[in-house]
Amino acid sequence: MFIGKIVSASSHIDYVCQVFAKGEAEVVPEPSDYGFGQFVAIEAADGSSLVGLVHNTSLLNPEFGNLGPRLSPHEDLAVFAPDYLSEQATLVAILVVGLLDAHLQARQGVPSIAAHPDARARALARAEIDAFHRAHGHLQMAYLPLLTGLQSALAPSLLEQTFALLSTLFPADSARINVLRANVAWRARILPTG
Amino acid sequence: MSELPIGTTKGPGETPQDYTFVTPDPEQRCKYGEFVYYDAAIDGQQRAILGRITQRLPLRLYPDTFMSDPAVPPQAVADLLAYPRDDSELYQITATILGYYDEGLGFVNPRVPPRPGAPIYIAPDALLGEVLCRATPGQRGAVHIGSLLSRPTDAVPIALDATGFTSTHLAIIASTGAGKSYLAGVILEELMQPHNRAAVLIIDPHAEYDTLSEMQNNPAFADGEYRAVVRVIRPQDIQVRVSSLDLGDLRYLLPNLSDKMHHELGQAYNRVRRKYGERWTRGQFRTTLLEGEAGRPVTDPNEEVDATIGALVWRFNSVMEHSAIFNDHTNIPLSDLFCPGQCTVLQLNEIPDREQQVVVATLMRRLFEARKDTERGRAKDDDENYLPYPAFVLIEEAHNFAPANAEIITTQVLKQILSEGRKFGVSIGLISQRPGKLDSDVLSQCMTQCIMRIVNPVDQARVAESVESVGRDLLLELPALSKGQVIVAGASVNTPLMVRVRQRLTPHGAENPDAPAEWAAWFDDARTRARQRGRALPPGFIETAPGRDDLLR
Secondary structure (H helix, E strand, O other): OEEEEEEEEOOOOEEEEEEOOEOOEOOOOOHHHHOOOOEEEEEOOOOOEEEEEEEEEEEEOOOOOOOOOOOOOHHHHHHHOHHHHOOOEEEEEEEEEEEEOOOOOEEEOOOOOOOOOOOEEEEOOHHHHHHHHEEOOEEOOOOHHHHHOOOOOOHHHHHHHHHHHHHHHOHHHHHHHHHHHHHHHHHHHHHHHO | OOOOOOEEEEEEOOOOOEEEEEEOOOOOOOOOOOEEEEEEEEOOEEEEEEEEEEEEEEOOOOOHHHHOOOOOOHHHHHHHOOOOHHHOOOEEEEEEEEEEEEOOOEEEOOOOOOOOOOEEEEOOHHHHHHHOOOOOOOOOOEEEEEEEOOOOOOOOEEEEEHHHHHHHOEEEEOOOOOOHHHHHHHHHHHHHOOOOOOEEEEEEOOOOOHHHHHHHHOHHHEEOOEEOEEEEEOHHHOOEEHHHOOHHHHHHHOOOOOHHHHHHHHHHHHHHHHHHOOOOOHHHHHHHHHHOOOOOOOOOOOOOOOHHHHHHHHHHHHHHOOOOOEEOOOOOOHHHHOOOOEEEEEEOOOOOHHHHHHHHHHHHHHHHHHHHHHHOOOOOOOOOOOOOOOEEEEEOOHHHOOEOOOOOHHHHHHHHHHHHHHHHOEEEEEEEOOHHHEOHHHHHOOOEEEEOOOOOHHHHHHHHHHOOOOOHHHHOOHHHOOOOEEEEEEOOOOOOEEEEEOOOOOOOOOOOOOHHHHHHHHOOHHHHHHHHHHHOOOOOHHHHOOOHHHHHO
16 A cells, blocks of 8 residues: 655655645555554665655644634635645655565665655555565564664664564564664663663 | 573673673573683684683663662663663673683683673583582592582582692681681591591691591491591690700790800700700700700709809700600600591690690601601601601691791791692691781692681781782682682682582581570579579578677677
8 A cells, every 4th residue: 555655855765755645545544554663665666665664754734823814614625725725744754774676675775776756655564574674584684773873862762663563573583683672772761861 | 512601702801811791691690700601612622611700790770860769679760661671681791711621731721712792601510510620529539628609509519639738738718707617627527538538637726626526426437447536635645755856946945045045055955966866855954954065974953053054954944844745755656646547636725825836846847757757768667757658737726836927936847848748748738817927938838728708908918919829809709708608729629619618527616605695594593593502501500600799799
């Protein structure tokens, strides 16, 4: 299921995706489809997909702050000025952490190609998440430095959420994941609080 | 080799022999002094490289502010943050490499620390049992003193190799009450068991070893026709023939000698030996003194003599004639004191310090000479100084016999035995509660050391400077050792060990008196009545005794 389209990028790996609203896609995505920490794929030109993680959400609402009287009630706007309503949008930031080619071969880390504007993004299926992380039969997270290097207060939560997801997908590797998870939790929860 | 790894190698430590590893150690198995190992290929063979834990540092310390309320543990604060308690424990452990064990070479250091990331394992009991000690409990030469402190009781039995300390000597050092006499008792028990059957003498200034007599009735000390013999020599039974004293002994015994007296004494000593040989009597010595260098015949013992000679004779008489120890003809035969399968307890209580020292000096000298003569074939079967077996002498309160900063009569003979005794099968065990007051040369020549709790900084410093085989890390443990815990190092074990001393088979004779209990017992009913009976006047005394009026009248 597609969740939206790429509308902007602040870097080679940090994109902004506008979530499809009603009327923009056959099936309107549910909030859980583009939730924080969700693995997504961005369509690339060569049939491959850029794999990313939703790491932030922002809302676009031109009406915010416009507190003056209205000539038309809100219900009438849908009839007389529907384009005005569509200026409200949900934007999600996607951090690209690798690439899945057309044969589901994964390459983790910064991809050489970039997404183009309007490229569609979709939620990654569990099988694809598994394929993206499996190298020689075992879990691999070579993109982890990209997440830890994220200059954001949300970065530790993103890491913890990713670890939790991967622990369920790769139970055989849960001990290894737990080592990283415990370290992130200590640094994110205990040290700053003290 | 065994179970799951306990930790993971982090990297090198501060010295080339140290490495560090990181462990969550939820069961707290990485204790100070615990043994760990890593695997390494040495000359194509997989070897377990043993190391001993010397430091334990927590890596995840809760912030100080989490501990601002003593009633709220920091873990509870961490719970608020949904931080899992089990994940907080993480330690950096420093281990000192001992090496892999080679039957011929002992521990061989591979000189390469483990690779970073290499797994570290707790050394299994069986491995430690094989490599820490040369001797196996119950076998000949084994002195089973207890078990490894870092493991459950008796999990890793520790046995000293008796051939180590009976050739290069033993020192037992501890503060009062740390259990040194108890440990000595354990060692003596082991030496007297059927698998060892040693010839042992104990110099016992406090008469606290006579409980060893119980060995004679204990089946653990019997095997077939063998039965351990314990001979206790009471102070009144000690006899020293005056002619076995040397000039130094005489000078030491006679008080306040002037230079001239020293001279006259030396001259007389040489003359009496020339005239009467090795055996002379007190009367002969006195006569020789009175005769002077000219050899003037003494016809009247009460004749006026030179004041110096007179004073010397007076001193000689005051010491030699009024002592129950010194006599003209009898020495305790060495064969009575030393015999395989016999433990002799020489009780020196009630004997003045100087006489104690002379008794020990003469005895040690006789023992050493006898062993030398026997080994060199100069003494035959029926000679007084024939002693055809090695002997071990345990000396309690050794600082009284080899004090620091003073050369007394026993110091010289002890030093001689410590340096040469190995060749002739004479070995010494020194027990002291004040290593700071013990001669450092003497202490440093005891190549097996049993060191128990020492709190006094002077004593700790003396141990550190004299006992080279104990590492600094173990010396730091000295004040923290509990009663019955001992650090053993040196020639009788393969590496320094912390040991929990085993239970004795015989009662301990140096228990502290329970003064409050004895005070309370004074007032119990039976004893109070007995005292009242003792003070009571005879029946009818009150009626017949004169009253006040009678007396006035």
